[in-house]
Amino acid sequence: MRNATLRQLKVFEAVARHLSFSRAAEELHLTQPAVSAQVRALEGHAGAPLFEQLGKKVHLTAAGEQLVLSTRAILGSVQEAEEALAAFRGVRGGPLRVSVISAGDYFFPRLLVEFAARHAGIRLDFHVCNREELLDRLEHNATDLAVMARPPESGDMVAEPFAPHPYVVIASPRHPLAGKRRIPMDRVLGEPFIVRERGSDTWNSMQDAFGERLEQVHVSMEIKSTETIKQAVMAGMGLGFLSAHTVSRELRSGEIVVLDVRGLPLPLHWYVVHRRGKRLAPVAAAFREFLLQEGAQQVARALEPPRKRAATAASR
Template identity: 35%
Template sequence: MSFTLHQLDVFAEVAKQKSMTKAAEKLFMSQPAVSIQVKKLQEHFGVNLFEMISKELYLTEAGKELYEAQKNIKSEVESLEMALSEIKGMLRGSLNVAAVSTAKYFMPYILGDFRSKFEKIKMSLKVTDRNEVKDLLRKNMCDLAVFSELPKDLDLEAVEFLDNPLLMASAADHPLAKKKNVTFKDLEDHPFLIREPGSGTRIVMQRLLDEHKIDPEIVMELGTNEAVKQAIMAGIGISLISKYSLTLEESVGKIAVLDIDNLPYVNKWKLVYPKGKRLSPAAQSFIEFTTNESFKEILK
């Protein structure tokens, strides 16, 4: 093989930036040095990797093939480096986790404690909506993802690691806030707030409403837990929400947890990855860390 990993990295940066000059700035190289590395790759494969359109570089079909191959090669090399580091007794490398929005209330604490034990691992946490997390899994752009309700349209391996208690919450002065043994039938005459389509909490809430055969008025659809909490405190409606997101508001008396039969509803947070994916040593170690009972002390 007469080309190098460095040349592939330079080529990939040019592909991302669509510019030799911008890639050179990102890589702290001169523009001629970047051009030379790309030229050597093109000479090796005997094809043009880029074409110029309106003063911007675009990948040719051959370039697109090489770009995908470069990402796979880089991933394999990183896995090899981590595996060899683990053999030497010093786990290092990177761990990229994507998580649905509710997980932001506990994942930073878990990752922080994990990093205190494996300081050489570089970590990233992307907290976003359910659809984007699914997209990152499809594109193999994260090592692990965090869901409570698994997507049915993806073929995934899942490891349960934490309880996810879901509670029905209201404003502190809501008529049901002080009532004991509230039933689901009692809820039917009160306005509800609901998360956006696809949200794991929405899936569970719709399941509970169907099971108890009630059809309350949905007065507002909201895209984040923070928005739901603000709407609850504003007295707009009640909603099912994760216990992890209520710690502050409940402690200062801004939000009340309703005393409802069969709640909290407890499902499990899961670490997931595509079936067939070869996990890096860092990802494997993180799964082992989160399935050890002692790690839950972090969240108390």
């Protein structure tokens, strides 16, 4: 193993974490053949196969299970060394590893750009994940900070709210309920809904909004893509339940409307989350402080119409 490279270990750890060559390739921004080549090279150094495929599923071999423990220890030590060196450099350098739940990709890149513009030398390592992937990245120290709407209840995590995150019922402007005031929940429950998959953040938020009446919701379609749900709602196929931030553009253009349903919107928040024992590098600590101090304002600005955003910037 003396000739194994850090790159090979990083690729191996990603495949071991996902148990998928394609998902590891997506995370690392590599092609799947490139990932396979790195794993084969590492297996050559190890002198044993590290993965085996049974049916359509990838599994770690006994050698792979042993190596992944050592690999994570090595990568953890490298990360600690980078953080220690970053402390000497201060906020002016080093990597910022941030992961965000999929609903956040409608505004979060603007916050990263704003922060990076204030601090030279920052290298952004930014990932958009579903909830399961995001929690996995936190668990395996693959990200410094995570941004989500529903933080884990584990005492091993620190979760701090920084901006409002409302969830709403949406419809086509041609829907019979569009423009109605104080719509009773009973009336909404009789309509077909196009919803996110069970277990997603959006589905869990829908559980909070409808409570015991969730079973009465007429689910006509269950779709993993927020964009597809929006298109289905615009086409008049039913109602949707989504983060208001994911439909801001369509609300401005008039392609979608928010229904005035009694008891809604559901008032949630965006949280910045990190491991309780995590020693944040100066750049990560500065970004956390940026979110806590300016996050709400920055999210609101990022979701403003372009003309209003330009006018706001000109007045500053």
